[in-house]
Amino acid sequence: MRKAKIPDVVVRRLPLYLRAVEDFDRREHVIVSSKELGDFTGLTSAQVRKDLTLFGEFGKQGIGYDVKFLRTQLRDILRLSTDVHIGLVGFGNLGQALVHYHVDARSRPRTRFSVSPDRLRIVAAFDVDPDKIGRVYAGVPIFHIDELAEKAQEYGLKIMVNAVPAEHAQEVVDHAVRAGIRAILNFAPVTLTVPDTVKLHSADLTLELQSLAYYAE
Amino acid sequence: MRKAKIPDVVVRRLPLYLRAVEDFDRREHVIVSSKELGDFTGLTSAQVRKDLTLFGEFGKQGIGYDVKFLRTQLRDILRLSTDVHIGLVGFGNLGQALVHYHVDARSRPRTRFSVSPDRLRIVAAFDVDPDKIGRVYAGVPIFHIDELAEKAQEYGLKIMVNAVPAEHAQEVVDHAVRAGIRAILNFAPVTLTVPDTVKLHSADLTLELQSLAYYAE
DNA sequence: GATTGTGAACGGATTCACAGCA
DNA sequence: TGCTGTGAATCCGTTCACAATC
Numbered sequence: 448m449r450k451a452k453i454p455d456v457v458v459r460r461l462p463l464y465l466r467a468v469e470d471f472d473r474r475e476h477v478i479v480s481s482k483e484l485g486d487f488t489g490l491t492s493a494q495v496r497k498d499l500t501l502f503g504e505f506g507k508q509g510i511g512y513d514v515k516f517l518r519t520q521l522r523d524i525l526r527l528s529t530d531v532h533i534g535l536v537g538f539g540n541l542g543q544a545l546v547h548y549h550v551d552a553r554s555r556p557r558t559r560f561s562v563s564p565d566r567l568r569i570v571a572a573f574d575v576d577p578d579k580i581g582r583v584y585a586g587v588p589i590f591h592i593d594e595l596a597e598k599a600q601e602y603g604l605k606i607m608v609n610a611v612p613a614e615h616a617q618e619v620v621d622h623a624v625r626a627g628i629r630a631i632l633n634f635a636p637v638t639l640t641v642p643d644t645v646k647l648h649s650a651d652l653t654l655e656l657q658s659l660a661y662y663a664e
Numbered sequence: 665m666r667k668a669k670i671p672d673v674v675v676r677r678l679p680l681y682l683r684a685v686e687d688f689d690r691r692e693h694v695i696v697s698s699k700e701l702g703d704f705t706g707l708t709s710a711q712v713r714k715d716l717t718l719f720g721e722f723g724k725q726g727i728g729y730d731v732k733f734l735r736t737q738l739r740d741i742l743r744l745s746t747d748v749h750i751g752l753v754g755f756g757n758l759g760q761a762l763v764h765y766h767v768d769a770r771s772r773p774r775t776r777f778s779v780s781p782d783r784l785r786i787v788a789a790f791d792v793d794p795d796k797i798g799r800v801y802a803g804v805p806i807f808h809i810d811e812l813a814e815k816a817q818e819y820g821l822k823i824m825v826n827a828v829p830a831e832h833a834q835e836v837v838d839h840a841v842r843a844g845i846r847a848i849l850n851f852a853p854v855t856l857t858v859p860d861t862v863k864l865h866s867a868d869l870t871l872e873l874q875s876l877a878y879y880a881e
Numbered sequence: 882g883a884t885t886g887t888g889a890a891c892g893g894a895t896t897c898a899c900a901g902c903a
Numbered sequence: 904t905g906c907t908g909t910g911a912a913t914c915c916g917t918t919c920a921c922a923a924t925c
């Protein structure tokens with residue numbers, strides 16, 4: 448009933464709403480309007496309302512949205528109220544930085560800006576370097592890539608972060624798909640192919656910088 | 665005459681076309697069709713043609729596109745045929761990994777997958793940690809953030825990569841904007857505000873993972 | 882009076898389909 | 904014949920504007 452027809456663009460905005468609503472909660476607002484959510488996220492109030500009503504009627508006319516209620520709803524919709532285990536493939540510079548970044552965001556005291564502690568967690572990493580395999584880094588154990596399928600099962604990995612060099616990116620993704628991974632965040636600068644049962648997002652630094660170059664000068 | 669009316673979505677696809685055409689060049693194809701470019705990039709051939717004709721009539725009817733010519737055109741359009749200097753603010757884990765990644769991509773021998781050597785270069789970094797300031801890392805000198813305006817001028821910085829913690833992200837962006845930066849790639853997990861003369865792209869890992877969680881399970 | 886929820890209008894991007902050309 | 908360039912048609916996401924409701 449749920450995800451069938453929710454447009455992708457909307458799903459990508461949900462975390463923004465969650466972040467906004469958590470900020471209002473932190474500042475002890477009890478009610479928040481679509482206008483306020485829009486201002487915080489840089490969207491229009493109509494957009495906010497349209498998006499939210501795709502999942503239910505969360506607001507009260509004339510009043511606004513109950514902050515705590517909306518927060519719970521958004522967390523549930525995004526599945527952030529149950530544990531979601533993430534695997535990281537490629538424990539080079541970028542991979543390590545990502546673990547750091549992720550751990551930091553989770554452990555930092557809650558300030559106005561901190562990411563709220565959610566149930567998304569990098570719980571296992573994979574590499575081919577024998578010096579790394581068997582070690583535990585910031586609480587994350589490192590396994591050989593060949594163990595991906597087995598460990599994906601064992602750790603219940605649902606999301607894979609792909610931080611291997613471009614030339615191995617597609618094969619890693621293929622492994623991940625066979626291992627039953629449902630969503631992949633890819634950092635390698637290549638166009639990848641996945642079956643359409645798997646969701647792929649790419650964070651391609653090279654592409655970003657090159658397109659920004661267009662606007663330079 | 666140029667950038668005035670090119671839609672943003674198109675600009676974001678140009679680096680994809682460039683990557684494709686460089687791959688065909690590497691494999692010594694002389695001519696490439698919109699169909700082939702589409703297959704490589706995951707887009708339709710009509711899309712490829714529509715996009716390219718926004719910048720001129722680069723193809724030959726009945727034949728296709730001349731690979732070397734198209735490559736040159738794309739590089740020129742993206743301004744990658746002249747030097748574009750990038751500054752990095754925030755030399756923590758992520759910042760360092762980004763420099764590494766970037767240097768690697770530039771120095772690696774040209775394989776089928778390597779990023780072609782372009783003129784985009786991180787030439788200066790900024791931080792507030794006295795232990796880092798004054799050092800040079802992978803050829804990139806590190807300055808105090810207070811020197812941003814001065815060094816931006818001196819190094820001709822056009823693009824800024826923002827890798828500082830969320831709570832300082834907006835102030836860094838404000839500095840960068842005052843220093844005449846034209847485009848910003850932001851990694852901090854916050855909604856930022858810039859004047860519309862400045863282009864802002866955000867690569868927000870938290871948002872990416874949270875939206876992927878929706879598809880997990 | 883304020884703000885939501887939503888059908889209708891709009892606008893922009895994608896795809897279609899074909900005329901034009903090598 | 905094969906493939907580009909492009910107007911027309913379509914699709915899809917955003918914004919408008921207002922009736923419903925607290």
